[in-house]
Amino acid sequence: MLVSIIAAIACIGFGDARALALPTPIPQASQTPPPDVSAPSPTPLPLLVNGQVIDIERGFIVFTTGDALRLAPGAQLLDDTSGKPLASTPLPGMFAAATLDATSGLVTTVRFSHKPIERGTAVAQIPRQYVVQASTPVPNPELAPPPAKYHSLSGETLVRIVVEVPPNTPFTDDVFMTTDTGGWNPQAVKMQRQDALHFFIELRLRTGSEFHYLFTRGSWNSAERDRNGLERAPRDLVIEGSDLLSIDTTVYRWADLP
Amino acid sequence: MRARIAPACVGAVVSFTCTLLFPALAHAAGEPLEQHAAPPTAAASQLPAPIRVSASRVEYYGDQALIVARGDVRLIEPDGSVVRGDVFVMNLALRRLLVAGHVSLQSPAGEIAGAAFADFLVFRRQYFVPLEPDADRWTFFDYDYAQPKKGRQMPGDAFSIPDVSASKPYIVGKAVTIDPSTYLRMTPATFVLLDGALWTIPLPPYTYNFSSNPHFGVNALPGASFDVPYNVAGSPVSLDAIHFRYDQTLPVTTYWALEHHTVFGQGYVVASLSPASEPPKQWNVLTYDRLSPDSALRLNTQLFTYQSGLSQPLSSSGYADMQYNQGIRQSALLVDLTQSYASLLAQPALGFYGDPSHPWIPNHPFDAGFQWQGYQQHVGHTGFAYRLTTGYGDSHDGYGIDASGQQQVSSYYGAASLFTPTIPGPFKTGINAAYTITQTYLSFPNIVQEQITTATISRRVTRSIVIIGSDVVTSATSRTDFSIVTPNQAMGVVPLPNSTNGLPVVLGPFLRATDRAYGLTTVWTPSPEFQFSMAATQSNYSPQQIPNLAGPPRYQISGDVRMRLTRVLFLDAQRAYFFNWGGQTWSPHFQILITSQ
Structure with missing residues (x-):
């Protein structure tokens, strides 16, 4: 702010008419910096991630958001209801709660259910550093906000x-x-x-x-x-x-x- | 099976018309969209098709417009690329598809493995999650798999899988061909009926048409009490169906028929054969084309034959009717030409084919009608409206026109209608009236006049109850019983099949008749899920009301109830009671309509 005031005075002193158009500096409230989602806490705790799964293979678990998480070697695949290991390969469309080791970024345990699991954080909300994506994200200009007329599709x-x-x-x-x-x-x-x-x-x-x-x-x-x-x-x-x-x-x- | 199947619940004594329309909400909304792509361009408006899917099990959910396939899914994309995976989901409303689980994409650019593949057909965008050498997000433009747009942000719901666990499929098969804007063809087709209570055996391939083009619904078949169509083939522009039918009025009540639809631009051709399995056959062809925004051409032909299979007919008759409509300033013109043949076969030596029921009749009249129809016009600012119609017709037949013996007959006619607005009446009622007079001069000579006066008074008693009182007076006179029998709509006579002698139906066996019908109708609609109406009518017919011969039943009460059966199916049942009029108690037709909305 001080710099602005000095600059304004300097402009007036040099007779520059534009200086008259400068707005009066408004004191700005100091803002709390947003949480840095890319920075894990110093003492990382396991993250519980939920979402709908489309595939689990080649060392990845992939959710319907398109987000892929890396599986730890020997990761456990459990039935969410019984807690026992799954008898068969989970099918696309099942819901899962994945335990993510924040230090290694690997999924150690996945509990599957046919019904949505509310525990934990939705996969779209987790720090992006855990999501495996080989390419650098590129914005898509075609994506637009939904038309107002579709706001209540479910009703x-x-x-x-x-x-x-x-x-x-x-x-x-x-x-x-x-x-x-x-x-x-x-x-x-x-x-x-x-x-x-x-x-x-x-x-x-x-x-x-x-x-x-x-x-x-x-x-x-x-x-x-x-x-x-x-x-x-x-x-x-x-x-x-x-x-x-x-x-x-x-x-x-x-x-x-x- | 798309439209009409009868429940087996109707009593054998009662004739019935029974229709079951299966869930067909092809345009129901799909998953909520988190993000939308930009509107499609004109170039993208043509949806890529067809899409072919085979799997261990393919299901079509009519009420959600979803196709779901599981187990060894093999998808052939419109460009010929092959996608394999565990699950396939297609949302016909949103025109997008998904293959998920152990996906391999085979294209001219090579084969790549991944977790999921999605194709937004409207936007010609393909989204892919490869897993080798590492997980990534790739977008392809217009099936160009050689140039992936790596890392490009995708719609948030590109790979969402809907939950159908609480729904029952409508058709189940092992393979399906899909045109996203017109049809799907399931092979084989197992139908799931009565909300999952009844599964049919696997049936031959079935084409389910969900096009927004109403010309696929045009019907060229004659009426029947009961009709079960089965669509055996289809394409974006055609539909072929076998109809299994029941008609109590025919000597052989159960038979089958064929119908074909071809649509093009703003026109169509619909052809039918009914019955196909019995000697008395009716061949119909309906064609229509919109020539311009204000004009159209229509050609209707009917051929009646008596033949076993496709052998030499014992008798044959028919007609062709061509109509040209042209809109002009505040009115429209209709030119209607009809050529009829009472016998299309050569005259046999014996005069008939050894069977008096197949006589040879030489008549082949040609009818030409020209009609001008004015739009409805208001009388100043009174709220009253009127409408005028006039025309000229000419009928020619070298063998004589009907029983007149004349080779040529002309007709001139005019009609005028006057309509009132809704006039406020006592006790918050509304009153409407309409009057129409039609007079036709025939060169037999004959003069035919018909007048119809309708007056109603209605009141909305509560939000859900409406009561309507009506008085309908229909009268007609004719100097002789000569008229022109023709399907031509511009001749000024009552055309076939509305009248079998060309004279107003109210005349019956008389040359002067009047029918006065008083009615009281109550409509009760407590909710969209339940609607009930009941109508009581008293008819006074003069000169003499004779049961089953002249005039309608003296008294009758009819009821109609419509109620929701399932989320998409409604039951509509109606019947009338005639108070033992000529031995008639309940109406012969007990109609049950089961339909989706």
Whole structure:
């Protein structure tokens, strides 16, 4: 800070107009340096690393993150439930808790389970010095943050679709929705009548999924058409991350009615 | 087996229509994405295909859009490279695949061993974890295995393996061919039904089509009470199926049929033969092509033969119907040409083939119709709307048109419709009405008029209950019982198969008739998992309501219930009761539809 002040005074003294634009130095709070994850503690303790395993061979255990850890000679492979040695080679997709000797960087014991193991540190969070990677890491500019619409992929969204049908739709006819997820069965989803001109349906669909749909009166001969009587492209619905999605749409014509 | 299989639970006495649609959520979401790659470029929009996988066991999970293979996995990539490993996983929704465990990658660049291989098909990126000489991360661009991008950061979920332990597969086999945007073909195909309770024996290769192109769903087969399609072959642009069918209206109720789909651009060709196993055969071909954003051409042909196998038919008839649609300013034109043949065979010496049921009929009418259809237009700012239609038709047959004896008949027609908006009524109700009048002048001469008036009043009682009252009046007059019988939709007469004589159906055996139907419908939808509706209708038909001959049943009650069976399957059952009208109590058709959403 002192250097900045001196520099500013010096600039003013030399009549440099730019000096007037210099901001007033703001005192900065001293920051605690982040923990150096690459530096092991002076007295390293064994690390317990958990994750889903895709392979264990050639002296490595590799997790679904792509991280490979080196196995110690004679590393024990145990069943997490019984604590006994595994009877067979673990299959890709099993979950594991690996005990990593922080001094040698080798995995000494691995306990396997068919269910996720919460103990320890996720493999993506461990100091990178233990992860074996022959090449120098190179950033990937293609990787981008996820689109907002996929934020809650795990949930379901209540989708309410209301369709207005042509006034000449026979009152006694049913209206259906045909979708690609239903194999384009013309009677896949039956709409509920709301009044003379409107039908509706409420569906619980997986958030993040996408489907295409059209309306019919029960067969492809009575499928909807565009205003000119031509076959219309299917509607495209992406179930975005929200609790309720409401769709209002219109059928202009039916194939079998003028 | 993709679409319709009947449960064996329906009573033998009751005829039924039964459809079971298996889980088919091909576009359900997959694993959560930790990171996304940039959007695909236009050049990358064409997905690499096909992908071939063989293993000790291959499973397709329809509700998760997943293919999982285990044991001696051998994957042939679209470029011909071979990847071996312990486990294969493909997410059809995300269009990506993974081979994990003791992986070897054989490509023109050589063979390398590793822990896992992933291919993001949309982005044409291959990710690999080699283990020799040391563990590393390699990325390949567009299957160029000679130039690995070593150390390049990978998507965080590139090698994630979904947990399917709580799910039941839909199809199980030993090999699968996959086109990520259209189909998969499992060989052999064992189907897992009723949530794992029933496994079929291994069946011949089955093609499961999950394309977003609806033209694969176009149906060219005639109706049947019960239909089980089995897709025997397929490609990105075609689908072939054998249909095992039951139809109570045919002399031989159980038979099989064939159907073929070809899709191209914005068009399709769908051909069918039904029954294929019985002498009375119906051959259908439906073609459609979108010529421009505002025009399309459609050609429908039907051929009816009576023949054993592919032997010389005893009788043959058919028609070809070509439609041209053109959108113009605020309206559309339809040109419809139909050529029909009552007999396509040469006249036999005896006049018929030794069997009076196969007569030789010389008629071969040609029908040409031209129709103008206006868009729905609003009447100022009143909320009312109207629509106009008019057209001209001409039918020619050197042997006489139907029973008229005339060689040429013309038709002029016009139709007008008036629609009200939803008008607020008493007690928070909404009232709608629609009126349509159609008048056709035939040069027989004859004048046919039909009027339909529909009025409804509806009220949402609670959030889950809607009540609708309706009054539908349908009346028609005809000076004679002459009309033109044709499938042509632009002639101004009621086309086949809606009417078998070209006259409005409400006429029945009369030349003047009116049907007035009062209805009360209740819809109860407590949740998306359960929907119930019930409708009561009283019909008053004049001049005389005769059971099974003139007019609908006097009273009827119909019910429809739809409920969730499993996470993806719904049951829809409906039936009607006719109060002993002409001896009719329950409706002959008891429909059960089991479908996925």
